[in-house]
Amino acid sequence: MSLSNTSPLQRHWVFAWRSERLLPYLLLAPAVVVTLVIVFMPMVQAVWTSFYDLILFKPNASKFVGFGNYVKLFNDPVFWTALWNTLLWIGLTVPLQMGLGLLAALLLNREFPWRGLARALIIIPWALPSVVIALMWRWIYDPNTGVLNDILVYLSIVQTAVPWLADPDVAIYAIIATLTWQGFPFFAVMILAGLQGIPKSQYEAASIDGASAWRQFIHITLPGIAPVLATAGLLRVIWVANSMDVIFVMTGGGPGYATHTLPLYAFIKARQNLDFGYGTSIAVTFTILLGAFVVLYLARTMREVER
Amino acid sequence: MKFLKTLALGAVLAASAAFTQAQAETVRFWYHFDNPANPMGDLVKKFEAANPGITIEAENVPWNSYYDNLYTSLVGGNAPDAAMVKLFAQPRLVEMGALEPLAERIDAWQGKADLLDNLLDLNKGPDGTQYYLPIQYVVLYLYYRTDLFEAAGLQPPKTCEEFRDAAIKLTKAPETYGFGLRGGKGGWDQWGAFVMSQGAELKPGGLVNPEAIAANQWLIDLFQKDKVIPPSAPNDGFQEIIAAFKSGKTAMTIHHIGSSKDLVAALGDKVSAVPVPACGKGRWTSYGDESLAIFSNSEVKDAAWKWISFLAEGENNVAFNSATGQMTVTKSGSADWKLHERRFVDATIESLPFAKVLPQTSAVSEFVNTAWQTHMQQALTGQITAAQMMEQLQTLFAE
Numbered sequence: 267m268s269l270s271n272t273s274p275l276q277r278h279w280v281f282a283w284r285s286e287r288l289l290p291y292l293l294l295a296p297a298v299v300v301t302l303v304i305v306f307m308p309m310v311q312a313v314w315t316s317f318y319d320l321i322l323f324k325p326n327a328s329k330f331v332g333f334g335n336y337v338k339l340f341n342d343p344v345f346w347t348a349l350w351n352t353l354l355w356i357g358l359t360v361p362l363q364m365g366l367g368l369l370a371a372l373l374l375n376r377e378f379p380w381r382g383l384a385r386a387l388i389i390i391p392w393a394l395p396s397v398v399i400a401l402m403w404r405w406i407y408d409p410n411t412g413v414l415n416d417i418l419v420y421l422s423i424v425q426t427a428v429p430w431l432a433d434p435d436v437a438i439y440a441i442i443a444t445l446t447w448q449g450f451p452f453f454a455v456m457i458l459a460g461l462q463g464i465p466k467s468q469y470e471a472a473s474i475d476g477a478s479a480w481r482q483f484i485h486i487t488l489p490g491i492a493p494v495l496a497t498a499g500l501l502r503v504i505w506v507a508n509s510m511d512v513i514f515v516m517t518g519g520g521p522g523y524a525t526h527t528l529p530l531y532a533f534i535k536a537r538q539n540l541d542f543g544y545g546t547s548i549a550v551t552f553t554i555l556l557g558a559f560v561v562l563y564l565a566r567t568m569r570e571v572e573r
Numbered sequence: 574m575k576f577l578k579t580l581a582l583g584a585v586l587a588a589s590a591a592f593t594q595a596q597a598e599t600v601r602f603w604y605h606f607d608n609p610a611n612p613m614g615d616l617v618k619k620f621e622a623a624n625p626g627i628t629i630e631a632e633n634v635p636w637n638s639y640y641d642n643l644y645t646s647l648v649g650g651n652a653p654d655a656a657m658v659k660l661f662a663q664p665r666l667v668e669m670g671a672l673e674p675l676a677e678r679i680d681a682w683q684g685k686a687d688l689l690d691n692l693l694d695l696n697k698g699p700d701g702t703q704y705y706l707p708i709q710y711v712v713l714y715l716y717y718r719t720d721l722f723e724a725a726g727l728q729p730p731k732t733c734e735e736f737r738d739a740a741i742k743l744t745k746a747p748e749t750y751g752f753g754l755r756g757g758k759g760g761w762d763q764w765g766a767f768v769m770s771q772g773a774e775l776k777p778g779g780l781v782n783p784e785a786i787a788a789n790q791w792l793i794d795l796f797q798k799d800k801v802i803p804p805s806a807p808n809d810g811f812q813e814i815i816a817a818f819k820s821g822k823t824a825m826t827i828h829h830i831g832s833s834k835d836l837v838a839a840l841g842d843k844v845s846a847v848p849v850p851a852c853g854k855g856r857w858t859s860y861g862d863e864s865l866a867i868f869s870n871s872e873v874k875d876a877a878w879k880w881i882s883f884l885a886e887g888e889n890n891v892a893f894n895s896a897t898g899q900m901t902v903t904k905s906g907s908a909d910w911k912l913h914e915r916r917f918v919d920a921t922i923e924s925l926p927f928a929k930v931l932p933q934t935s936a937v938s939e940f941v942n943t944a945w946q947t948h949m950q951q952a953l954t955g956q957i958t959a960a961q962m963m964e965q966l967q968t969l970f971a972e
Contacts, residue, residue, distance in 0.1 A: 322648050323665040323935060409805040410817040426747040432756070432808040434954045518758060521807040522951030537641045538943050540665075 316547035322540035335547035345548070348526040351438060352507065352552075355527050358439075359506050362446040364499060367453020372487075374454065375461045385458070392451035400515035403444040407431050407516075431517050434524035441516055441525060445506065453498055460494035461487070496567045500560065507556055528552040598876040599628045603643065603656040605636045612896050620883050627876045637758075640942070647671045647868065654871035655881050657708065660862045661941045664699050664933045672704040673867040678878050679703060684886045687903045696864055699933040705864035706885055709899040711829035712924040713762050713849065713859045714917075716836065720843045721749070721824045729845075733767065733791070733852035736825075740801035743824040751801035753823035754792075756953050757810040761945040762859035763827045766849040767792045770857035773963075775932050775940060780967040781960075784853065790959040793952050807950040818844075829861055831898040833917040846920035848927075860928035863899065936969045944969055 316335055320328045339345050374385055391399070406414050407430035415427035430440040468486050477485070510530040513519065519526040519534060526534075528548060536545025604613065617629045632653070634642055640662055646652045647669060658666070666672050679685055679693070688707065696705040717729050721743055730736035740751025755763050773785035796802040803809070803817060811828075818826045819839040827849060836844045849858045865881040867874055884893055887905045894901050895912055900921060910918060931937050944966060952962040 322644060323669045325648070325669065408813065408816075410803055410813070410822040411820055427804070429804040429806075429808070432805045432954070434807075434950075434956060437808070517808055518946070520757065520947060520950045521954050522947055522956050524950075524954075524956075534943060537645065539939055540644055 312546050316550045318543045320543040335544050347523045348528045348531040352527040358442050359445050360502050363449040366450040370454035371457035388451050391448045396511040400512045404516050434521050438525045456498040460491035464490035598873045600877045600880050601653040602631045603634050603653045605639050612892050652868050654877040655867045658866045664935045665938050673869045674702050676703040707902040708865050709863045711861040711899045712921050712928045713829050714846045714920040714924050715849050716846050717825045719845050729847040730850045732850050736850040744801045750803045750823050753814040753817050753826035754802045754806045755814050756806040770855045771853035780963045786960050786963050793959045807953045830917045848924040856927040858928050860930050
């Protein structure tokens, strides 16, 4: 029997096979189209814009400069300052948030009166809008009228008020402290959920075997919440890296360039100086750096977690 | 026949619909008021009652990102029809081709004669065309604490030397400092009183001449060596300098009449004002302008003009100024001025002879928006020297 002599049944089978192969793509198509239009098109356009000398209030003087903006960028001392500040920003904020979150979660996992209320209250910093937090802390840090200096002077910890946000050596750490306060509840809640998923029987078995509280923490608790830490950590790295609203409101990147991070620098260049070409090249460079980090992180951490 | 009737009726209906549509125009208007007591709603109501068929959508846009929003909305094609604008933005807006010339409309307008002299000239565009209609003005002067000056046996300073002398005598750190300097955003106009007065100019070579550098060094020294300025100065904006002055942390500061109500409420008779001191050869203070403009892309220019000219007329302008706390631009409004205590009005008027505006170039916009602040903060905190600050700012004005 030759192939051309296919029976109606076979033909039907081929058709069904084809539509079965096609169907998932058809179902996915709307989502893919939307993602292409609202995510990838602007991304491609951003890369394209970064090849232009485009200043918004000089629309007629726009011209193609190829990698010109990138060459300028790598020769720009502010870029390197901002890159270092960004590393400091992520490298301190996320571990501090995670540490504080872990501590809070362990406390909240214990039995104590009013525990439900405590669990609800701890969310407050996370639930407040960033701008409100930034303004609040700006006044807390204020050397002339702020409460922090008042307390420190009263307790004789410092002799005179410290200009937290006006000192270039201190400003970025002051903002990191603010963001740590804002972000730790996210970790606390995620880790608390992870803790409740660890079966009690494991702790019971360990204590029968004579394991100390510390060893229980190292060998049961930590492995139990490792997947949560890995995922929440990654999310926070991305959010913290991109968040500039708190910095913008608290110092506007100053004093000088002391609190410029790359996203903030891109924002100031593009939106305040209206230099979209250069601003976009900063944003694209930062996206590539962050993307590379995320890939490395995923490759390493997820392997560890699966093991 | 019946068909024709229906057709005719339909045509009439369509025409009347088109007619009402042409009548009902909406003017989108942007402004920025810091004051919580906002009379804009009442002004809009009054205008709409007098001009049926025009609806005003007035939006209070936060000051800190006012111009960022304005420029991007102009480029994005979603700009308002009219807005409050300042002179420093005019060169950029002209370069973008965003402004509608107003000269003919102003000439035909009955309110023109009531505008204070000279304001229209001050507001002219860089190309000599009139795009701006003045709406209010202020002049920066020196606020001082009368009680602290009296206790120290001092007179309000008339020169930079007297100013420094008084600041040193009034400083009892960390409780009190002589002068509240605004080192953060918007502080360039305070800086101008000390540096622009001594020969600094925003033009090629204008910032790196020895007099200008020495003047800048003198100001930085007030912070670093004399320590008569609170250590928070590099990050201090408007809110901070006013809060510090109100709480008695500083004995002098430079701002305009817009904050006088607030200061009098907190300090009563213990606050007064004089023109900024004369420094070196000259005297310089910032003329703070605010105008209204119509954008060239607007489709309701006539209605927009009716609205902005309404705001610049006699009593409407006074109502507008009662919210911003600034000075009216009309002669009829000034004649019977009750919004401010007399001593602050006097200090403003005495300052007018040497009040100046910055040159109108687009580099000035960058100077005002970001560059001055960044470099001043670096100089104050010792990351760069006073001379380096001037050299770096000069690169903005290199031809």
